[in-house]
Amino acid sequence: MHNTKLDQLRKEWLPEADIRSMQDKMDGGELTAEELVTMYLAEISETDRNINSVLEVNPDAMQIARMLDFERRLNGPRSALHGIPVLLKDNMDTGDKMHTSAGSLALKDHYAAEDAFLVQKLREAGAVLLGKANMTEWANFMSDKMTNGWSSRGGQVKSPYGPIDVGGSSSGSAAAVAANLAAASAGTETTGSIIEPASQNSLVGIKPTVGAISRTGVIPLSVTQDTPGAFGRTVEDALILFRGMTGVDPEDPVTALGAVWDGTDWDAVLDTKALSGARIGVARKIFEREADTGLNDRFDQALEAIRACGAEVVDGIDLGVMEDDLGYDVLLHEFKAALNAYLGRTAPDNPIRTLKDIIEFNNCHPEETLKFGQNMLEESERTSGTLTERSYLEALERNRHLAAETALESAFRKYEINALVFPKDHGCSFGAAAGYPGIAVPSGEGEGGEPFGITFYGRAFSEPLLIGYAFAYEQHVHGRVKPEL
Known part of the structure; x- marks a missing residue:
């Protein structure tokens, strides 16, 4: 970079910088949103050639940031997202100069007429939409042979951590944040597409309850399972982005259920003692046949950390259903x-x-x-x-009954647990079919330097509880691993 001040900041401060520290610097006059965008664009130009996570950059990002800087000087910040550069998965409509293609060549020339509802909310919060992230084409529902992260429009997303599975289908959204190419990013999940790439990229991934974030203007896969969600390098960053996307959308009536959070003190959710006294269930039958010794050992270490945070781990839970029972x-x-x-x-x-x-x-x-x-x-x-x-109608009724009632709700009642915890993305099919929330949180490295994470699952609209658990665990373990780029 020609600007030596920014170049030094980019090398010494920007990697792993969180949203709170970005806001502190902007509030203190040490940094502008325009400079923040400039640094991230430099990172994309230098680093993303090896990762292929960003499909296109918003040509108006710099001007939007400049406008937001002016607004900050006049009126102060709109929210914790004011001036913060974020990436969007390429299935989210933006009524601007960026395309929306779901990674496909078929829609490579498609411009959406207007913003998706969640995009409107992010703009209102003052976020800078930095660009569109590559993804597994058609949300990984094109071919059962397709590798995670591949699209005909963007090619293969590569893991910042080396020759390992980058996760899908929100692969670009996750890889970009892991590689410090944006402060945070939005992804979507139908079955595991936030939880898996979060775990594979040492990120926090919030997969909300279906209805917590509007699906209007998001290229769909499933009307009953789709949900947008958030990626961040910390629980707080993911929460800030998640909150910025929520709101009641008349075109997506289920979002009215989010009223259950009215009056919630989200800052108080970030409690280092949130796990104290909690009962956390473990259903080993779901993953023990597929898991190798290394994964089981790493998961057992994570359970010890959960206990150290004051929780009681209730092991040996039988959900009565396997993930394969749900089908597609x-x-x-x-x-x-x-x-x-x-x-x-x-x-x-x-x-x-x-x-x-x-x-x-x-x-x-x-x-x-x-x-x-x-x-x-x-x-x-x-x-x-x-x-x-x-x-279809029989499968819909069967899956929702098996996932929500037979598996999850029965376990919550029978074992009197507050949440379930799984290694990596195991168990994601239950939360997907039931429409229940999950949050993945980094837990260090597994074998060969591959990131390892755990995922907490809870009842519908239990996000405040789960985010608290994830925060307490994060602050105890500090499991985020920075990639060597």
């Missing part, structure tokens, strides 16, 4: 219906109007788009798109 029939049917509805509302000059159009586009450009095939798209296309099939 619900997603097969909902994907076509939801995607066709989204595409049908795009601009009239968009030639891609249906799932069938996507399949045909890919067939016409096989070398660029069909590296892993598209069997999942084709299987979904064979459904009616009306959500009337008996197979």
Whole structure:
């Protein structure tokens, strides 16, 4: 960088800087949002060539930051996100000069007509939308052979931690924050797509209750399981972004349920003693067949840390259901219906109007788009798109009953536990099918230097409880591992 002051800040302070310290510097006149954006753009230009996590940069980011700096001088900050550069997953509509493509070449020229509701909320909070993050194409529902992090538009997202699985499908959102290319990022999850990349990239990932954050303006996979969420290098950073995206959206009626948090003191949630007296359940049958000795040992160490925080660990819980029992029939049917509805509302000059159009586009450009095939798209296309099939309706009722009632609620009642904890992304299918929240938190390294994390799951809208547990654990363990770039 030509600016020696910023270059020094970028090298000595920016890596692992949290949002609170950014605000302190901006409030104290030591730094501007424009300078913060400038440093992150320099990081992207130098570092992302090896990670491939950022699809495109917002051409207006610098001007937006300058405007927010002026506003801060006149009126003070709007919120804790004022002037903070964040990245958005490439399935979130922005009514600006950035594309929204879900990682696909089929939508590479698609400009959304308006912001997604969550994007509106972030702009209102004063966040600087720095760019769009690469992702596993079509939220990892294109092919069952596709690697996490690959898209025809953006190529392969690589882990900042070396030749390991970067996690999917919010892979770019996670890898970018892990590599210090943005302060925080927004992702989405249908089944594990926030929890897994958070664990794989030594990040905090908040997968909220379905309905906590509006899905309006987000390219969908499932009407019953999709939820946007937040990535941060710390629990506090992830919470700040999560809070900035919440709000009641009339176009997504389930968001009205977020009223249960009215009056919540979110600052008080960040309590180092939050785990004291809590009962945390462990359902080993869910992961013990797949887990190697190293993972089990690392998880047992994490359980000791939870005990050291004052919690009682209730081991040997039987959920009565395995993750494979849930299947993916619900997603097969909902994907076509939801995607066709989204595409049908795009601009009239968009030639891609249906799932069938996507399949045909890919067939016409096989070398660029069909590296892993598209069997999942084709299987979904064979459904009616009306959500009337008996197979769908039975699968929907079965999955929600098995996940919410048979597995989670029964365990909470029977064992009188406050939350469940799993290693990495194990158990994510239950929270996904039930629509319940989870929060992944770093827990150091596993074998070969691969990041290791644990995930707390709770009842619907128990985010304040789970975030408190994650914060107490984070402050005790300090498990975030910075990548060597």
